[in-house]
Amino acid sequence: MEKRAINPWQWQDQRSYVQAVEVKQTEGILYCSGQAAVHADGRSSTDDMKTQLLLAIRNLEQVIHEAGYECQNIVRLNVFTTSSAELFTCFDVFQDWVAKHSIQQATTLLEVKSLFETLKIELEATVVK
Secondary structure (H helix, E strand, C coil): CEEEEECCCCHHHHHCCECEEEEECCCCEEECCCEECECCCCCECCCCHHHHHHHHHHHHHHHHHHCCCCHHHEEEEEEEECCHHHHHCCHHHHHHHHHHCCCCCEEEEEECCCCCCCCCEEEEEEEEC
16 A cells, blocks of 8 residues: 655644645555444543543544554545544544554534533544545
């Protein structure tokens, strides 16, 4: 598989994403449903944004690994949140996770009116190998 990031500018680097990702010669593509702060027993988290973000990341990692893929090969990551302002208070958690896995992904961040039950954050990924 070949991946190439396309960045006509440099300002997105500080925001931990790329403008586009070209992928050639893939072996497989994994489309992940939105992963949120849902515990293994199916109970939605009532915790703060940072705690929910950490659990959503762990859940996304688990789905990716169980499918036989790697986080570093996330090429698209949509972020849905009920509060962009609250997310930005802990955005370093997201940025550290992206850096830890050397992820170069196209990202769209959307603030939505609500998510399921008490959820504040949801991560939807496309992964290649």
